Amino acid sequence: MSVRFGTHQNVAYTDTAGVITNAIGSGVFKVLVTTTSAAHIAIGASPTADTDDPYIAADEAIELTVNPGEKVSAVRATTTSGTLHVTELD
Numbered sequence: 532m533s534v535r536f537g538t539h540q541n542v543a544y545t546d547t548a549g550v551i552t553n554a555i556g557s558g559v560f561k562v563l564v565t566t567t568s569a570a571h572i573a574i575g576a577s578p579t580a581d582t583d584d585p586y587i588a589a590d591e592a593i594e595l596t597v598n599p600g601e602k603v604s605a606v607r608a609t610t611t612s613g614t615l616h617v618t619e620l621d
Contacts, residue, residue, distance in 0.1 A: 537619035548580040548606040561620040565592045568613030570605040578604040
């Protein structure tokens with residue numbers, strides 16, 4: 532199975548969660564997620580990540596299952612702020 536990169540979004544996060552601006556597109560069920568510092572991430576219709584959410588290491592690209600219309604949020608896991616990158620996979 533091959534995939535193609537679709538829409539890419541990024542947002543900064545600190546000790547306050549960042550959330551991508553636009554919802555995941557229609558017909559998209561997979562995204563590639565990367566953070567530039569250790570972070571916790573959440574996925575949902577209106578997510579706000581917190582430290583109880585799943586952890587992702589810095590610069591670790593992971594493929595996640597999503598539903599169209601959802602968003603991704605991240606908050607830092609350490610004192611280092613970063614950027615959340617979300618790329619739709621078609």
